[in-house]
Amino acid sequence: MQKTLTEMAIKFCCFSQEPVDDVDSWGESIENLLSCKAGQIAFQEFLKSEYSEENILFWLACEEYKKVTSVPEMISMANKIYAEFVETESPRQVNIDSGTRTNITNNISEPNLNSFDTAQKMIFSLMARDCYPRFLKSDIYQAILQNRGKR
Missing domain, CATH: 1.10.196.10 (Regulator of G-protein Signalling 4; domain 1)
Incomplete structure (x- = not known):
């Protein structure tokens, strides 16, 4: 190796x-x-x-998400990020606390540009210190x- x-x-x-x-x-x-x-x-x-690898992929996806300018694109991208990284049992589920996961889940139907900020900060902190x-x-x-x- x-x-x-x-x-x-x-x-x-x-x-x-x-x-x-x-x-x-x-x-x-x-x-x-x-x-x-x-x-x-x-x-x-x-x-x-x-x-x-899911950690950096999630962080990068969040960085791209922050650049979205249209509401339909924001909704589409938020749902993709949620399905891939946040949803329980998702293929590349990131390690975030249950409160943050629940908060995102409860608000995914009406996402905004800050929808993933808390989770992204957690993953950044995990990558930085670990x-x-x-x-x-x-x-x-x-x-x-x-x-x-x-x-």
């Missing part, structure tokens, strides 16, 4: 369409990591290896750091 992650990191660095010049800044904060498309992809690959420190020590991040100048 270790070799696979390293190979994946090298492939990511060599074939990524996104600039990875700011790899060093990823280690400064999770915000820096998530503000960069390449960082999001690398973190997602790491989370996939830990079987917790997954992110492990990512920084991971073979994938270390391989990306080592290979960043070899393109």
